[in-house]
Amino acid sequence: MKPTMPTIPAAVPATIPQMLDQSAELFDSHAAIEDDGTRISYTELRTAVRRAAKALIADGVVPGDRVAVWAPNLPEWIIAALAIQTAGAVLVPVNTRMKGREVAFVLETSGARLLLCVGDFLGAYYPDMLEGLLPPAVARVVVLRGARDGACHWRDFLASGAAVTDGDLDARAAAVTADSLSDMMFTSGTTGNPKGVLSAHGQNLRAVAAWSHAMALTPADRYLIINPFFHAFGYKAGWLAALMHGCTILVDQVFDAGAVLERVARERVSVLPGPPTIFHSLLAHPGLAATDLSSLRATITGSTTIPPALIERMRRELGFAIVLTGYGLTESCGFATLCRADDDAATVAATSGRAMPGIELAVVDGEGKALAAGEPGEIVLRGYNVMRGYFNDEDATRAAIDGDGWLHTGDVGVLDERGYLRITDRMKDMYIVGGFNCYPAEVEKLMLRHESVAQVAVVGMPDERLGETGCAYVVLRAGARLGGHELLSWCRANMANYKVPRQVHFVDSLPVNASGKVLKRELRALAP
Template sequence: MISEDADWKFTTIQNLCARAAEVYGTRMAVEDGGVTLNFVELDAMRRRVAKAMVAAGVQKGDRIMIWAPNTWQWFATALGLVTAGAVLIPASTRFKGIEIAELVKRSGTSMLFSAGTFLGTYYPDQLKAETRDTLRQVVVIGDTRNGDQNWDSFVAAGDGVSDAELAEREASVGPDDLCDMLFTSGTTGYPKGVMYGHQQCLKAIDAWATRVGIREHDRILVIPPFFHAFGYRSGAIVSMMRGAVLMPHLTYDAGEILKRVSEEKISVIPGPPAIFQGMLQHPELAKFDTSSLRLGVTGGAVVPSILIRRMREELGFAGVVNGYGLTECGGYGTMCLATDSDDVIANTAGKAAPGVEVRIMDDHRNFLPDGQPGEVVIRGYIVMKGYFNDPEATARTIDAEGWLHTGDVGYFDADGNLRIEDRLKDMYITGGFNCYPAEIERMLSTHPAIGIVAVIGVPDERLGEVGKAYVVLRPGTSATEKEIIDWSRANMANYKCPRSVEIRPSLPTSPQGKVLKNLLREEVPQDA
């Protein structure tokens, strides 16, 4: 197991990959369909991709985007670009061309690695001409069309770069340099780039892996997308760190997951509750052999205690863990232990990792005693380095004492476990994906018939919460609820799309004209 000791310290992601090759050698590192890589081969591929980056003119600090589903090439590309000193910008495969255009602009991305044909769409075709013009290169992971460059030829173009030149570039990348920027929206509705460094990333993953109990030889099925901290850090990187086998999964289908568990002897599955609920709801669950399952890692939504029990009893998980985290802390915060009771795992988010402080604060920034609810604040090495090119938003989020204000309301119970009660922000979570009403409202407002729109999260049995949009049409226009939903699906990521639309002549507002969402929420049955 790779962890910090007297002889070796976490420094950079590329040093971890090289160390994994030394420690784990020819043990299996990645299984992805018909492709297998051991740890030595994975490190060699990392170096080869890094050389291709250098050959392509990538400089230290360049931002490079990956817009593709979970594959071994995604991970190899990420390892190669950080080795060359670039900063990874993961982009959701659910994003449409207009969303990618905005993300490229806001991040200053200079190169894009795109999926080829995925879910019936050739991804590069979604790119605007002006977006392509701002990019040095578009490289396609998968099949190519229209003369686009494919991933294999890109990698091969770096074979002329010498080991010495690569070593010089690697030596320029230090523990405090940025490794990635994950973009997250806030109450403004505009995405903000969370800057994260190599060493803090590795330390956070190590602490998390120790808490939840990831082991050598585990076979980890990574269903959460790599563009999400859960998939990339708590799936791909942790596998490399702990000597586990990374097994990327493309799209969620309960039957396909159960088939892979049965045939490929999966032992660990990280993911939101919806993944496990789908497996349990499968009509032929009893036909699949799930005896290899050891650990289920969930979070990102309310986890009913009955789900924890069913995961143990019907899916056969020996351990189930739940936690709380946010992108601004690398995806981490607090975590339960697998040995905790079902009640603790279902109803609390556990405790903070060593070296991380979590407290509860009132509106006047006074700390509150256990049992009293207030805003959850976090301080320690897991806190981001700030928002990219946005010092004002950074200062609003991280105070002068270093406390990151999460915008979530919670309290500590008598056993010292964190319990999340509510959100100060309007954010809701759909199937493990954060949804920000301000962002969705901003997009819906571009619809030619929408005059006023308010979006709230409403309960959903399968996904936890889904969006509901309340709309007032512009005078002289017309649109049906179905037309608005169809338009949403064509213009934004699926998880952001409202699942229901209610068209009204007016919405309740304050004297200042702000829509009173609390009144809209009160109308929604909580047992829906």
């Protein structure tokens, strides 16, 4: 008889299927996922993953194939992702806030041969959004939940794998190595074209293990994952970390402060990470004082500027014993630096911590020379966590990773004498809306699709609740008539909500330099 809460082994599994096998053995009947009255044990989770992996193999998925998942936080998302990785394929998470054209670009760029998506979610039927846009390489669309007539149901897809033997599946999983690609997560750059970032099983698990150690995760933890699974925060620092350490995952699809407070009390949530926006909302909720938050133990926040008072309130009013901040990017498996549990509130709020074990961190000048403490420069990283490259884009990979293996982040920061990092600017103009990276060039490219828009420039502006939001300066085509509300309504229909600017200003022309480059610093100065 296994103990209910076994000790977590020191060794980090080499692959994600090995991690799942190890956790199923260790944690057995302990709850892996609880969602809306459904309880899935670790043993049951492995069984469900194996069944889904057999269906993928039966459908013709071979090692290295890309399989996309486009759905909100659901148990099926986790099962599908683990099945993809167990079958030796590459998981391509797709942002649920994206619209049809954006998703089609990700599918085409990744070369995905299969799409697993949700049916109805937030008033939209996801397969319909891809009507006429699905790339030819996508052989099948499988609806995980809420399928309408005529669609391929998840249950039917699972049944199709019955002829695949356990031996066939075991051989496929055994062929996966630490260096096998596990996922392709899309990011964006100053060109506005999203790029597929490749990372491998071993490097992800090593980073997850180090992060989990800082958070002191144990099988006793009940981890409410608010961060979306398509993001490294909800995937790698979310369900992957939880499953490695025997935690119970509690799934959250749409954030609502009142509902979260109720769940914390009712379901005895102990781990609750998220961007600062979430904690501002919880602290401002009228039901806070009457809610039993005694179960809360650990959190990590970041992604934007954090006032020290917020860290202090998270400790004092929400009851977190561990409050951390960190820094990472998609190109570094989502991990790079972390604060420590005993850091004071000022350090946690003002810095993103210091380099995680096995990762080198430096701040360099324009020639790549390391700068002294206190001098601002570009943040560069080197170590096991650096991506394997951008998919099918060797030029962009070479531009990001130099000959000595340093990943050039494009972010500007300062290291103090302790090695703690403070991020001061973003070389790539990227700004962060409620924890989501937003790239002006990508938003501008989408807005230029509007028939009345001749030119547009988007800048990030401070926002008390979301950290930053977009402000668009628009030059209309000759003779065009367009109102700000009308344009924003069009934006909401054609791009992810977090990309939609919160302000629009119509101007006769955009300020440019001698070479024609838009002077965004002047636009920021114009904003109210």
